[in-house]
Amino acid sequence: MWIAYKTIVVKEILRFTRIWVQTIFPPIITTSLYLLIFGGLMGERIGDMQGVDYLHFIIPGIILMTVIQNSYANTVSSFFLAKFNNSIEELLISPVSYWVILLGYISGGIVRGFVVGLGVFIAVSFFVELQIYNIWIVLMTFLLTAILFSLAGFINAVFAKSFDDISIVPTFILMPMTYLGGMFYSVEILPEFWQTLSKFNPIYYMVDSFRMGFLGSSTTDLLVSMLVLTTMIMVLAIVAFYLLKKGVNIKT
């Protein structure tokens, strides 16, 4: 069990590090540039938000966005490709349980999210003095976010039948949800209606508690955020496990 799990995780890590020019480097560069130009130059005009200057305000959200995108991208493309080139059969003929397969892929997504997120953090810290209010909140939120979106990517891959299908969800659902989740603004500045609507967006809770970890201020209870994320993870994990066990689009 343990060896099989380790094998999948190492294989996953090697897979994205082998193509680091596509998987690690670009998100770090673009996100850092984005932050410095958008937050640094425009931020001065925007002024303070949630009690801090705008640049410091958006850094946590943007790092988290990179984590979301990369954890998702890793499992969705890796599992879809395994279906596409039939190498998924290597796992299906072996005595590896579905939980181990799922955990292996999710762990791969977490590591990719961590590497890229940390990369952005380090790159940005060359230009901006970053403070962390509570590292444990930061790490905990990172972990829950990475797990949640790795799972979502996995489920997307199960249903995907073509390469288009693995970019539709990120573009049309993930991006808008991320942008509307309070990445660039504090939901406090929104009209009441939009504030309420934001509470149905899971990304709002992640961004809020991630920001809490960096800045020490939040707009919702940390415990509520953790609860929302953990519940969502459990739901998606059960769905993903069920799909895998049923062999949906894998076993006819």
Add this chain to the structure above:
Amino acid sequence: MLQALSISNLTKTYANNMKALSSVNLSVEQGDFFALLGSNGAGKTTMIGIICSLLNQTSGEVLVLGKDQTKHLNEVKRMIGLMPQEFNFNPFEPVEEILVNQAGYYGIDRSSAKAQAEILLKRMELWDKRLDMAKSLSGGMKRRLMLARALIHQPKILILDEPSAGVDVEIRRSMWKFLRELNDQGMTIILTTHYLEEAESLCRNIAILDKGKIVEQTSMKKLLARVSQQVLILESTEQLPDILPALDFKIERLDAYSIQVSLNDVNISQALIALSENKIEIEHVRSAQNRLETLFLRLTSKAG
């Protein structure tokens, strides 16, 4: 004795209502070298897919070394090694890693896996390629890679789905030699082929699958005995007499100049002498048809 593989009433209907297997019964003894013969679309790959847990059966039972596949899934998986018909590895993974990862899925630790991979890669003449990406290998090398991968966890039963497809003659011979060695060491080998020569030269027992049904299961020896009769077409220099002589072998008239003879105990020169004594001079002899091929066609069209 415990059967290596025992299949009963196996049926598979695909989602599009295509019935690929209908109530198949089959058993393979331990240590056997077994051929599953059938033309394209007969259902061979489907059957193997079910045995190897790549497909779900519609109904029926599969026992591997006496273990019910659905009840002892992981135990059954450990006993089987599969070399599939289509390439099913990640082409961007290095050769050695494909083997070591596969071993990992079976719970074999990295250092033992590497040692086993080295033996297999050397045997398959792929050792020099161990660090290359799988996609850079030639077709024959890719097949050998899949054979090595099938053996990495030292299975008791090796299943090969059309192992010779796309492999050139020389490599095919050396692969056959290797398979015979494995079988001599006690490994049960089951291969599918639509290629009679392969079954004839390797296998002891055989089943013929046609349109999802087993139309014959017998030993290679018995099958060959049934085709030991030699059927020849003889052409005479002159027009044949109206009444053909009665001889120790069967003679049939084909046209004014040619006859077909079926020889069992008589050899061709005895037959020619006998005909000559009856004033029939033969100038040309040819074989009626490939014997096995004929039998195969007869068996498979019977079912249709």
